[in-house]
Amino acid sequence: xxxxxxxxxxxxxxxxxxxxxxxxxxxxxxxxxxxxxxxxxxxxxxxxxxxxxxxxxxxxxxxxxxxxxxxxxxxxxxxxxxxxxxxxxxxxxxxxxxxxxxxxxxxxxxxxxxxxxxxxxxxxxxxxxxxxxxxxxxxxxxxxxxxxxxxxxxxxxxxxxxxxxxxxxxxxxxxxxxxxxxxxxxxxxxxxxxxxxxxxxxxxxxxxxxxxxxxxxxxxxxxxxxxxxxxxxxxxxxxxxxxxxxxxxxxxxxxxxxxxxxxxxxxxxxxxxxxxxxxxxxxxxxxxxxxxxxxxxxxxxxxxxxxxxxxxxxxxxxxxxxxxxxxxxxxxxxx
Amino acid sequence: xxxxxxxxxxxxxxxxxxxxxxxxxxxxxxxxxxxxxxxxxxxxxxxxxxxxxxxxxxxxxxxxxxxxxxxxxxxxxxxxxxxxxxxxxxxxxxxxxxxxxxxxxxxxxxxxxxxxxxxxxxxxxxxxxxxxxxxxxxxxxxxxxxxxxxxxxxxxxxxxxxxxxxxxxxxxxxxxxxxxxxxxxxxxxxxxxxxxxxxxxxxxxxxxxxxxxxxxxxxxxxxxxxxxxxxxxxxxxxxxxxxxxxxxxxxxxxxxxxxxxxxxxxxxxxxxxxxxxxxxxxxxxxxxxxxxxxxxxxxxxxxxxxxxxxxxxxxxxxxxxxxxxxxxxxxxxxxxxxxxxxxxxxxxxxxxxxxxxxxxxxxxxxxxxxxxxxxxxxxxxx
Amino acid sequence: xxxxxxxxxxxxxxxxxxxxxxxxxxxxxxxxxxxxxxxxxxxxxxxxxxxxxxxxxxxxxxxxxxxxxxxxxxxxxxxxxxxxxxxxxxxxxxxxxxxxxxxxxxxxxxxxxxxxxxxxxxxxxxxxxxxxxxxxxxxxxxxxxxxxxxxxxxxxxxxxxxxxxxxxxxxxxxxxxxxxxxxxxxxxxxxxxxxxxxxxxxxxxxxxxxxxxxxxxxxxxxxxxxxxxxxxxxxxxxxxxxxxxxxxxxxxxxxxxxxxxxxxx
Numbered sequence: 013x014x015x016x017x018x019x020x021x022x023x024x025x026x027x028x029x030x031x032x033x034x035x036x037x038x039x040x041x042x043x044x045x046x047x048x049x050x051x052x053x054x055x056x057x058x059x060x061x062x063x064x065x066x067x068x069x070x071x072x073x074x075x076x077x078x079x080x081x082x083x084x085x086x087x088x089x090x091x092x093x094x095x096x097x098x099x100x101x102x103x104x105x106x107x108x109x110x111x112x113x114x115x116x117x118x119x120x121x122x123x124x125x126x127x128x129x130x131x132x133x134x135x136x137x138x139x140x141x142x143x144x145x146x147x148x149x150x151x152x153x154x155x156x157x158x159x160x161x162x163x164x165x166x167x168x169x170x171x172x173x174x175x176x177x178x179x180x181x182x183x184x185x186x187x188x189x190x191x192x193x194x195x196x197x198x199x200x201x202x203x204x205x206x207x208x209x210x211x212x213x214x215x216x217x218x219x220x221x222x223x224x225x226x227x228x229x230x231x232x233x234x235x236x237x238x239x240x241x242x243x244x245x246x247x248x249x250x251x252x253x254x255x256x257x258x259x260x261x262x263x264x265x266x267x268x269x270x271x272x273x274x275x276x277x278x279x280x281x282x283x284x285x286x287x288x289x290x291x292x293x294x295x296x297x298x299x300x301x302x303x304x305x306x307x308x309x310x311x312x313x314x315x316x317x318x319x320x321x322x323x324x325x326x327x328x329x330x331x332x333x334x335x336x337x338x339x340x341x342x343x344x345x346x347x
Numbered sequence: 348x349x350x351x352x353x354x355x356x357x358x359x360x361x362x363x364x365x366x367x368x369x370x371x372x373x374x375x376x377x378x379x380x381x382x383x384x385x386x387x388x389x390x391x392x393x394x395x396x397x398x399x400x401x402x403x404x405x406x407x408x409x410x411x412x413x414x415x416x417x418x419x420x421x422x423x424x425x426x427x428x429x430x431x432x433x434x435x436x437x438x439x440x441x442x443x444x445x446x447x448x449x450x451x452x453x454x455x456x457x458x459x460x461x462x463x464x465x466x467x468x469x470x471x472x473x474x475x476x477x478x479x480x481x482x483x484x485x486x487x488x489x490x491x492x493x494x495x496x497x498x499x500x501x502x503x504x505x506x507x508x509x510x511x512x513x514x515x516x517x518x519x520x521x522x523x524x525x526x527x528x529x530x531x532x533x534x535x536x537x538x539x540x541x542x543x544x545x546x547x548x549x550x551x552x553x554x555x556x557x558x559x560x561x562x563x564x565x566x567x568x569x570x571x572x573x574x575x576x577x578x579x580x581x582x583x584x585x586x587x588x589x590x591x592x593x594x595x596x597x598x599x600x601x602x603x604x605x606x607x608x609x610x611x612x613x614x615x616x617x618x619x620x621x622x623x624x625x626x627x628x629x630x631x632x633x634x635x636x637x638x639x640x641x642x643x644x645x646x647x648x649x650x651x652x653x654x655x656x657x658x659x660x661x662x663x664x665x666x667x668x669x670x671x672x673x674x675x676x677x678x679x680x681x682x683x684x685x686x687x688x689x690x691x692x693x694x695x696x697x698x699x700x701x702x703x704x705x706x707x708x709x710x711x712x713x714x715x716x717x718x719x720x721x722x723x724x725x726x727x728x729x
Numbered sequence: 730x731x732x733x734x735x736x737x738x739x740x741x742x743x744x745x746x747x748x749x750x751x752x753x754x755x756x757x758x759x760x761x762x763x764x765x766x767x768x769x770x771x772x773x774x775x776x777x778x779x780x781x782x783x784x785x786x787x788x789x790x791x792x793x794x795x796x797x798x799x800x801x802x803x804x805x806x807x808x809x810x811x812x813x814x815x816x817x818x819x820x821x822x823x824x825x826x827x828x829x830x831x832x833x834x835x836x837x838x839x840x841x842x843x844x845x846x847x848x849x850x851x852x853x854x855x856x857x858x859x860x861x862x863x864x865x866x867x868x869x870x871x872x873x874x875x876x877x878x879x880x881x882x883x884x885x886x887x888x889x890x891x892x893x894x895x896x897x898x899x900x901x902x903x904x905x906x907x908x909x910x911x912x913x914x915x916x917x918x919x920x921x922x923x924x925x926x927x928x929x930x931x932x933x934x935x936x937x938x939x940x941x942x943x944x945x946x947x948x949x950x951x952x953x954x955x956x957x958x959x960x961x962x963x964x965x966x967x968x969x970x971x972x973x974x975x976x977x978x979x980x981x982x983x984x985x986x987x988x989x990x991x992x993x994x
Contacts, residue, residue, distance in 0.1 A: 122863075123860035124866070127868060132956035135827075135858035153990070162961070163958065164958075205872030206901040206903035208901055209889070212898055274691040275689075275690075275691035322973060322987050354804070358808060366920050400923065409927070411923060
């Protein structure tokens with residue numbers, strides 16, 4: 013395949029500290045689906061130092077071509093050198109579409125690249141479609157999810173989007189052959205911006221309930237201490253805090269400090285998952301300002317559903333353990 | 348006529364509201380439980396301008412006047428009634444010093460009050476006095492270069508949270524025999540006595556002051572000897588009554604919001620109870636009580652800012668707003684049904700807080716004495 | 730320190746978002762009757778600027794691209810402590826996407842001139858694209874760092890910046906000038922002091938049109954924006970109450986999607 017094949021859909025293969033971010037593989041999955049529709053190649057763009065071994069992983073996950081820019085100056089991600097290289101590659105190969113993860117890196121890098129190329133970019137996409145003319149329709153949430161907009165970039169190329177991690181499906185890896193192209197870049201004469209002194213990874217420290225971004229709360233319907241462990245596991249795997257209703261506290265499954273409601277704490281996390289909670293008023297006043305509320309309850313008429321965005325009428329014992337496995341699987345996708 | 352708040356006043360309200368919601372709310376559990384005033388909020392409140400809102404800039408205040416002060420107290424009271432209670436008495440101390448202090452006294456005390464280094468107190472009430480101010484027995488006798496004070500003051504707000512108190516004591520017989528003194532809390536023979544355990548406004552400190560051959564330097568006389576009654580009356584009428592009225596106004600705002608929120612969230616018979624006419628009528632009355640109180644409070648404060656005489660208007664605002672707050676809070680408790688008497692719900696505190704505003708700063712009956720005088724004045728024959 | 734620019738965006742107050750409706754013809758949101766507030770993260774940006782000024786001096790200038798009503802939001806920023814404000818307001822700016830907006834803001838920064846630092850909030854609560862920091866920096870030919878959660882001054886005007894990333898942080902050393910966008914962990918914005926309200930009454934809010942800025946009119950507004958709105962759906966400001974159906978496996982997959990769509994950082 014000639015380098016002309018690179019004109020199709022590009023995926024920025026994000027790596028930090030030599031580790032591929034899972035979203036890159038998810039994007040390859042989506043890119044394959046899009047590419048099938050219009051019959052073009054999928055190219056992964058991999059930047060870093062001593063990272064060539066990842067090229068094969070990318071191929072096995074659906075990249076037809078991998079462009080690898082390996083340079084000591086690219087060892088640590090920095091927005092300036094990374095954007096120079098991507099700008100150069102895009103001008104060289106002129107792809108139709110460039111997708112990046114809406115990660116800390118992606119949301120910094122993608123707009124800088126888009127500005128260099130004076131092209132359009134949509135942010136935090138939750139869905140992508142290609143129409144018949146090859147126009148990328150980018151579905152983005154705004155107003156904290158209150159508005160869903162579909163964005164297109166009809167007259168400029170590449171069409172760029174950052175995509176929320178965890179939503180697209182990665183392909184299961186299979187042994188494939190692809191073209192790996194090493195590209196030479198020269199960065200020595202450029203302003204490379206702030207210097208990276210240290211990259212530190214740490215497990216996020218447990219936050220107090222009131223400041224948690226995710227709260228998994230259980231009520232009377234959790235049934236017993238064993239059930240309560242499931243609640244704790246779900247909170248743990250999501251990096252959230254555990255909340256409770258008065259009956260769950262009274263049963264001794266959980267400390268009083270975790271109680272949410274009129275006589276407990278008031279929380280307004282980004283995501284509130286209510287498990288086995290009926291939704292009496294003095295609990296609801298402590299959580300109804302949460303941005304997204306997901307409720308799981310066997311009672312189809314539970315009051316909690318009145319304040320919920322997502323409703324699951326099921327026994328949590330059937331759903332939550334599988335959900336924990338699913339989340340773990342998505343988190344592990346690239347390891 | 349113009350009933351609109353200026354942009355400046357709207358900004359003032361917004362910043363105090365943000366402060367109260369974010370900084371006072373977390374303190375309220377402890378305030379209710381311990382009855383202690385959160386002293387750690389003094390400095391932040393002073394930095395905002397709350398403590399020195401009526402004190403002129405030459406004494407490190409912001410000098411925004413009484414309409415601004417009422418906005419401040421109302422917004423604090425909307426979150427926690429104990430805050431404006433303590434702050435308004437603090438302002439009484441500021442006003443008495445500013446109106447009657449010598450240059451030296453003003454320079455010494457007003458900046459410390461405006462900067463929140465300590466709190467203001469005006470101690471008028473004796474166990475034997477109260478509404479009968481002239482009946483007070485706390486005495487002050489001039490001996491050489493100092494006054495010797497003996498007696499007790501009771502129900503004194505900020506008694507235990509201030510470094511000095513303005514104390515009214517008897518220097519001679521009769522109404523013209525009262526004088527005001529600035530008494531350092533560490534003065535020989537002075538101490539803060541019993542701390543009260545109140546029904547409401549629990550986070551505002553209230554207690555006794557005890558003087559046992561307490562020595563006060565002669566230069567700490569505030570105003571003229573014999574001018575004590577005038578100082579007490581002016582300060583209570585202008586600053587104290589408008590302050591209590593604004594405290595009640597803040598509580599009323601909270602009453603209205605709590606009742607409205609509950610009525611629209613609580614579902615019975617398949618509908619929010621706000622759809623029931625019985626509840627609607629209660630809400631209508633609460634709303635009217637709030638708005639009437641608001642008009643009275645801001646009119647009185649505005650008149651003070653215009654240098655008009657407003658003793659009748661301040662007495663009216665105080666009497667009406669405090670009664671209205673208690674009355675509306677009772678209705679709000681009723682709207683809540685059994686929830687209303689549970690400690691978890693705010694309305695029960697609002698009812699208790701509102702009740703405390705009624706005797707504070709002059710009972711309703713004293714207020715009505717002032718009102719009756721004004722009401723009947725046009726009909727009096729010479 | 731010479732000058733610090735803080736970009737401020739007026740956004741509709743989330744307390745009133747339930748009043749938003751959509752014009753099905755123009756595919757725009759109708760915001761009438763909804764008061765605007767300073768985008769919450771922009772207050773953290775302003776606090777960052779004010780605390781830099783507190784220790785290193787200089788002038789703090791607010792910069793906003795917005796309709797004329799934004800003066801009231803700018804006034805709040807001035808009352809918080811900024812020295813003056815520049816409002817870029819022109820009907821020709823309407824409909825600008827982030828690229829066009831960044832171009833206009835860059836022109837505003839250049840009009841103000843002579844700055845060492847530009848602060849922004851990491852994202853706005855309405856658009857939440859988080860794109861302006863990098864694009865503005867690109868048009869200013871300056872380096873930028875997003876997700877700032879801490880900063881410390883070194884000798885010779887260098888700044889140590891802590892940038893939050895997934896599961897950790899990056900420590901960077903930057904030289905001036907630089908464009909920074911901040912997260913809420915960076916600081917606690919000060920309350921507007923009463924003296925600030927009084928002081929703001931005599932501070933200047935300079936309103937500039939594109940005549941003053943001279944940005945190429947084909948690069949701004951709806952026309953100059955490469956991204957186009959192809960569809961708009963007012964999903965909800967009330968609870969969606971979406972009931973998930975299907976097998977347990979299907980429900981679990983949908984649930985996981987919902988969780989990941991929450992954009993938790």
